[in-house]
Amino acid sequence: MIESFLTYEFLQNAALAGIMIGFVSPLLGVFIVVRRLSLIADALSHITLTGIAASLLVEKKVDAIQEWNPVYMGMAFSVIGAVLIEKLRKVYKHYEELAIPIILSGGIGVGVILISLAEGFNTDLFSYLFGSVTAVSRTNMFTVLVITIAVIIVVTLFYKELFVLSFDEDHASISGVNGKLVHFIFIVLVALVIASAMQIVGILLVSALMTLPVAAALRLSKSFKQTIGLSIFFGEVSVITGLVTSYYLSVPPGGTIVVTAIMILTLAIIYKKVSSQLSLKGETV
Amino acid sequence: MNAKTILEMSDVSFKYDKETVVQNVSLSIKEGEFLGLVGPNGSGKSTLIKLMLGLLKPTAGKISLFDQPIRSFKQWEDIGFVSQKANSFNSGFPATVLEVVKMGRVSKTGMFRFFTRRDKEQSIEALKTVEMEDYLHHNIGELSGGQQQRVFIARALVSEPKFLILDEPTVGVDARHVADFYDLLEKLNKEKGITLLMVSHDIGTITEHASHVVCMNKTIHFHGHSEEYKAFSDDDLNRLYGHAVQQLTHNHHNGEAGEL
Numbered sequence A: 001m002i003e004s005f006l007t008y009e010f011l012q013n014a015a016l017a018g019i020m021i022g023f024v025s026p027l028l029g030v031f032i033v034v035r036r037l038s039l040i041a042d043a044l045s046h047i048t049l050t051g052i053a054a055s056l057l058v059e060k061k062v063d064a065i066q067e068w069n070p071v072y073m074g075m076a077f078s079v080i081g082a083v084l085i086e087k088l089r090k091v092y093k094h095y096e097e098l099a100i101p102i103i104l105s106g107g108i109g110v111g112v113i114l115i116s117l118a119e120g121f122n123t124d125l126f127s128y129l130f131g132s133v134t135a136v137s138r139t140n141m142f143t144v145l146v147i148t149i150a151v152i153i154v155v156t157l158f159y160k161e162l163f164v165l166s167f168d169e170d171h172a173s174i175s176g177v178n179g180k181l182v183h184f185i186f187i188v189l190v191a192l193v194i195a196s197a198m199q200i201v202g203i204l205l206v207s208a209l210m211t212l213p214v215a216a217a218l219r220l221s222k223s224f225k226q227t228i229g230l231s232i233f234f235g236e237v238s239v240i241t242g243l244v245t246s247y248y249l250s251v252p253p254g255g256t257i258v259v260t261a262i263m264i265l266t267l268a269i270i271y272k273k274v275s276s277q278l279s280l281k282g283e284t285v
Numbered sequence B: 001m002n003a004k005t006i007l008e009m010s011d012v013s014f015k016y017d018k019e020t021v022v023q024n025v026s027l028s029i030k031e032g033e034f035l036g037l038v039g040p041n042g043s044g045k046s047t048l049i050k051l052m053l054g055l056l057k058p059t060a061g062k063i064s065l066f067d068q069p070i071r072s073f074k075q076w077e078d079i080g081f082v083s084q085k086a087n088s089f090n091s092g093f094p095a096t097v098l099e100v101v102k103m104g105r106v107s108k109t110g111m112f113r114f115f116t117r118r119d120k121e122q123s124i125e126a127l128k129t130v131e132m133e134d135y136l137h138h139n140i141g142e143l144s145g146g147q148q149q150r151v152f153i154a155r156a157l158v159s160e161p162k163f164l165i166l167d168e169p170t171v172g173v174d175a176r177h178v179a180d181f182y183d184l185l186e187k188l189n190k191e192k193g194i195t196l197l198m199v200s201h202d203i204g205t206i207t208e209h210a211s212h213v214v215c216m217n218k219t220i221h222f223h224g225h226s227e228e229y230k231a232f233s234d235d236d237l238n239r240l241y242g243h244a245v246q247q248l249t250h251n252h253h254n255g256e257a258g259e260l
């Protein structure tokens, strides 16, 4: 493994991008989960697919365009999707969550049409759906790096604001926090991270990497900071274990990463059960 | 006697959908006052408070805080707020008591700045005033309702506000801590000159402590010194609130705490 890692650039790209994604996805995931926006990740990943389909279609039909990087179009669609969700949430004030199925089904619907117009896809499509260790080019890896740095800077700078906004929107407002602006920046970052993570874990499983590590961390932590730390730790363990097994078993990394994350989640749930029962026994003895 | 105006509302009306719940309310609160806001359920008290804080926009009328229109108001560190049923937050939220109270320092700290040790110390101080300092590292969701409420009171105090707005802050808090809480309010009001606005259904206690009383039911039915309010007979009060709420006011001034 080490040897092939040093020989093959694509493995280095996948590993580095994976490590960055394993960090930022659960980091944003914590805020997504506590704000009960988990489904937004799903909606945005599906609209990313639309962008990728559009890009592949253009590439196929327009001769002048040879090697378009579909990831960028995916990112653009994801960001547009995020903006649309926000608009729709305002239209349906009392049914904010309706925005999500609208965008999600719209994304798939348009995506399917574009895919058929491009007369179906090859193996490329499969790797976009379930992730791939070979799909990450050096340029893509650097794009992920830029996004990772942006996420870390924004979350550090706006940590207080994001925290208050997540806990209590009214309190955020009377703390002088510009909730709309902070939320907008946040949701755009989520869109970018989804389009980045999609290359490794695949469109269908991208939201899992944002939510499963957080779900496990929630079982074990008392404080918000601890939740963030544990989520990132579980995210990294899932990505690294998943990538290695994916390489050896020659299966898409999306599958192995998510299965690892689910095993961690199961262990966290069992650990919590057992430890609370032990402490109960300890008290009664 | 030219006290500063803390809050000014003129001819404020508000409706959620169709029905007007706050109608032509004009209200002025001066520095150093302790105002008790009373009225039956659904009379628009919480709505009025949300209007004052800019959480809702009035359908008509003007509101200003510290002589600034609410729209452009910036000195949020001067305002402390405990909302009604503050414990209806997501109780699975992974935050410790200390993290929750520190949130109250956000307005004071400002954008692009980080919390310092001072913010932590002040938070612990605020928790001491509500006797919750032993729970610093407990998860907020794992506390009892009354304990959570005391934590939210600490959060409102921690920015050292000049104007403290409390919407039924003592619901679920036990008798001893309620008494302590009123002592604390009195101290804040008398010693530090903090202006207070508090909603309560415990008319006996609130009129005992407040300097002024406002009775509202969609519109303001009474606004004056609490002495004046206490001097009302039951008949006066019934007239004040109208027939619909007659049954709700009783014997507030013969020792027993009246419930509204």
Ligand SMILES: Nc1ncnc2c1ncn2[C@@H]1O[C@H](COP(=O)(O)OP(=O)(O)OP(=O)(O)O)[C@@H](O)[C@H]1O
Residues within 6 Å of the ligand: B016, B017, B021, B039, B040, B041, B042, B043, B044, B045, B046, B047, B048, B084
């Ligand atoms: N979010 C909302 N949407 C629509 N109507 C609302 C909303 N909140 C309150 N109302 C209505 O506005 C009226 C005033 O409500 P408000 O909460 O201000 O009363 P209140 O005086 O605080 O009552 P309580 O003593 O029960 O706290 C009620 O009739 C209520 O049904």
Ligand SMILES: [Mg+2]
Residues within 6 Å of the ligand: B045, B046, B047, B084, B167
């Ligand atoms: Mg109320």
